[in-house]
Amino acid sequence: MQNNVKLSEGAVVPVIEVAELCKRFGDVTAVANVSFEVRRSEIFGFLGPNGAGKTTTINMLTGLARPNAGTIRIGGIDCTDHPKAAQYLIGVVPDESNLYPELTGFENLCFCAALYGMGKAERQAQARELLDTFGLVQAAERRFGGYSKGMKRKLTIAAGIIHNPPILFLDEPTTGIDVASSRQIRQFLADLHRTGTTIFLTTHYIEEAERLCNRIAFIVAGRIVRIDTVAKLVQPIQEEHVMLLSLSAAGPELYEELTSAFPQLDFTFISDGQICVESSEPINVSPLVRLLEDCGVEVTEARKIRPSLEDVFVRITGIEADVMLKEKEKA
Amino acid sequence: MRRWIAFWNILAKDMRAYYLKPPNISWGLIFPLAWTGMFFIKSGSGLESVLTLLPGVVAISILFGTTSMLAVTVTFEKKNRSFERMLLAPIQLELLMLAKTGGAILFGVANAFVPVVMVAFIADLSQVAWCAFIAAVVMIAVASTFLGLFIAVAVSEVFEAQTFSNFFRFPMIFLCGLFFPIEKLPVFLQPLSYVMPLTYGADVLHGAVHAGNSMSYVIDLSILGAFCIGLFAAGLWNIKRKWIL
Numbered sequence: 286m287q288n289n290v291k292l293s294e295g296a297v298v299p300v301i302e303v304a305e306l307c308k309r310f311g312d313v314t315a316v317a318n319v320s321f322e323v324r325r326s327e328i329f330g331f332l333g334p335n336g337a338g339k340t341t342t343i344n345m346l347t348g349l350a351r352p353n354a355g356t357i358r359i360g361g362i363d364c365t366d367h368p369k370a371a372q373y374l375i376g377v378v379p380d381e382s383n384l385y386p387e388l389t390g391f392e393n394l395c396f397c398a399a400l401y402g403m404g405k406a407e408r409q410a411q412a413r414e415l416l417d418t419f420g421l422v423q424a425a426e427r428r429f430g431g432y433s434k435g436m437k438r439k440l441t442i443a444a445g446i447i448h449n450p451p452i453l454f455l456d457e458p459t460t461g462i463d464v465a466s467s468r469q470i471r472q473f474l475a476d477l478h479r480t481g482t483t484i485f486l487t488t489h490y491i492e493e494a495e496r497l498c499n500r501i502a503f504i505v506a507g508r509i510v511r512i513d514t515v516a517k518l519v520q521p522i523q524e525e526h527v528m529l530l531s532l533s534a535a536g537p538e539l540y541e542e543l544t545s546a547f548p549q550l551d552f553t554f555i556s557d558g559q560i561c562v563e564s565s566e567p568i569n570v571s572p573l574v575r576l577l578e579d580c581g582v583e584v585t586e587a588r589k590i591r592p593s594l595e596d597v598f599v600r601i602t603g604i605e606a607d608v609m610l611k612e613k614e615k616a
Numbered sequence: 617m618r619r620w621i622a623f624w625n626i627l628a629k630d631m632r633a634y635y636l637k638p639p640n641i642s643w644g645l646i647f648p649l650a651w652t653g654m655f656f657i658k659s660g661s662g663l664e665s666v667l668t669l670l671p672g673v674v675a676i677s678i679l680f681g682t683t684s685m686l687a688v689t690v691t692f693e694k695k696n697r698s699f700e701r702m703l704l705a706p707i708q709l710e711l712l713m714l715a716k717t718g719g720a721i722l723f724g725v726a727n728a729f730v731p732v733v734m735v736a737f738i739a740d741l742s743q744v745a746w747c748a749f750i751a752a753v754v755m756i757a758v759a760s761t762f763l764g765l766f767i768a769v770a771v772s773e774v775f776e777a778q779t780f781s782n783f784f785r786f787p788m789i790f791l792c793g794l795f796f797p798i799e800k801l802p803v804f805l806q807p808l809s810y811v812m813p814l815t816y817g818a819d820v821l822h823g824a825v826h827a828g829n830s831m832s833y834v835i836d837l838s839i840l841g842a843f844c845i846g847l848f849a850a851g852l853w854n855i856k857r858k859w860i861l
Binding site: 385 | 618622700704705
C-alpha cells in the first residue's frame with residue numbers, strides 16, 4: 286500500500302511533536318505538561334493504567350479534544366488550534382468500534398473513504414483490498430451490527446487506514462478479542478510499519494508493546510514518566526538476576542531464615558509455595574536449596590526469569606500489569 | 617471537490633440508512649393523513665374548509681418529521697460513537713452539519729407534500745401561490761431541522777431527544793397559528809407565538825393557500841431565515857462546546 290500524503294523524508298524526522306500539552310476537566314488535570322516526539326516510520330507505544338491520560342492525549346492529537354495549553358504539530362502542521370489541517374495525514378482506530386451498525390462492511394469502508402474525498406472507483410477498490418487483507422470478504426455484504434467482536438475490530442482498523450494515512454493512531458487494537466484475530470492484527474500492524482506508516486499505539490498488553498514498538502512512553506496520572514526504546518528501557522533490569530523457586534511449603538518463618546542467611550539477595554513471596562529471588566550478582570542456587578532442605582522444605586522447581594518490559598512497567602509505575610489489564614477488561 | 621464528495625456521501629448515507637427506511641416512509645404518510653383527518657372531522661365543516669386546514673397540517677408534518685428524525689439519528693450516532701468518525705475526517709464542522717441536516721430537510725420537504733397530494737383529490741389547488749408555498753415549506757423544513765439539531769446536541773440519550781423535542785413541538789402546534797389565529801389566543805400567550813419560528817412559516821403557508829397571511833412574505837421569510845441562522849449557529853456552538861471537549 287502506498288501513502289497518498291507524503292511526509293518529509295528522513296528516518297528520525299519527528300512527524301508528531303507535542304510540547305507542554307495540558308488538559309483539564311474542571312478541577313481534574315487529565316494531562317499535565319506532556320511533551321514527546323514520534324519519529325517518522327516508527328511504532329510509538331503509549332502505555333499507562335486506566336485514567337492515566339492516554340485516550341485524552343490521543344483525542345487532543347486527533348482533534349476530538351482541545352488542549353488547555355501546549356502545542357501539537359503533526360507532519361509539520363501546527364494543529365493546536367486548527368486540528369482539521371492535519372486530519373488528511375492521520376488515521377484513527379478508537380478503542381471501541383465506531384462504524385455504522387446498519388451499514389454492511391463494504392458500505393462502511395466506502396463511506397469512510399468518501400469522508401476523505403476519495404472517488405467512487407478508488408474507494409471501492411480500496412475497500413475490497415482491505416476486506417481481502419483482513420479476511421472479511423465473506424462478510425462484506427453483512428451488516429456491521431451482526432459482526433463478531435474480532436471482525437468489528439478488524440473492520441474498524443480497515444476503516445482507519447482506508448485513505449492510506451502516513452500516521453495511524455491505534456487505541457487498544459487487540460483488547461477483548463480472540464487470539465487468532467489479535468495475531469492477525471499484530472501481523473498486519475507489523476506489515477503496515479514496514480511500508481513506512483508511523484503508528485501511535487496504546488495498549489494494555491505490555492508484551493504486545495514490547496514486541497511491536499520501537500519506542501515507548503509510560504504515562505501515569507497525566508504525566509510521562511519515561512520515554513525510551515524498548516531495549517534501553519529493559520537494559521537496567523536485564524542486568525539483574527531473578528529466579529523463581531517453587532517450594533513444597535513456604536511461610537513467614539522461612540522468610541526470616543532466608544534473609545538472615547543470604548542478606549545479599551532480595552526475597553519476595555509471590556504466592557503459597559513460590560519465592561522470587563533477586564540479586565545484582567549471579568545467583569548460586571545450591572546453598573539456597575541446601576538451606577531450604579535443612580528447613581524441611583523441598584525445592585520442586587528453580588527457574589531463571591528473564592526480566593521483561595512488564596517488570597520495567599511495574600517498577601516505574603508501581604502498578605501491576607495484570608491489575609491494569611483486568612481493570613481495562615472490566616471497563 | 618473532495619469536501620463535496622464527503623458532503624454528498626454523508627447525505628446519501630443518512631437517506632439510505634435512516635430516511636428511506638419503510639417505517640419512516642410510513643410515518644411520513646400516516647402522520648399527515650391522521651392530522652388532516654383529525655382536524656377535518658373536528659372542524660365539522662364541509663370540504664371547503666380543507667384549504668384552511670392544509671397550511672397547519674403541512675407545517676406539523678414538516679415539524680414532526682424533521683425534528684424527530686434528526687434529533688434521534690444524531691443522538692444515536694453520538695451514542696454509538698459513529699458521529700466521532702465524521703469529526704475525525706478533514707471536513708469543516710459547518711459542512712459536516714449541513715450534510716447531516718440535509719437529509720432531514722429533504723425528508724421534511726417530502727413530508728410536506730403528502731397532505732398536498734391528498735388534498736389535491738378533494739379540493740381545488742389552482743389558487744395556491746406555489747412559489748410562496750414552496751419557499752415556506754423549505755424554510756420551515758430548514759428551521760425545524762436546525763431545531764432538531766439543537767435538541768440533539770442538548771441531550772445524550774435517544775429517549776431524551778424525543779421528550780425534549782415534544783417540549784418545543786406541542787406548544788408550537790397551538791401557539792403558532794396553525795389551526796387557530798394568533799389573535800384569538802389569550803393576550804398573555806400571544807408574545808410567545810412570535811418567538812416561535814413556525815409562526816412565520818405558517819403565516820406564509822396561510823397566505824399562499826388561502827390569502828390568510830397577517831404579515832408580508834418578506835417579513836415572514838426574513839424572520840424565519842434569521843431563526844435558521846440562529847438555530848444552526850447555536851447547534852454548532854453547542855457541538856464545539858460539548859462534543860469537542
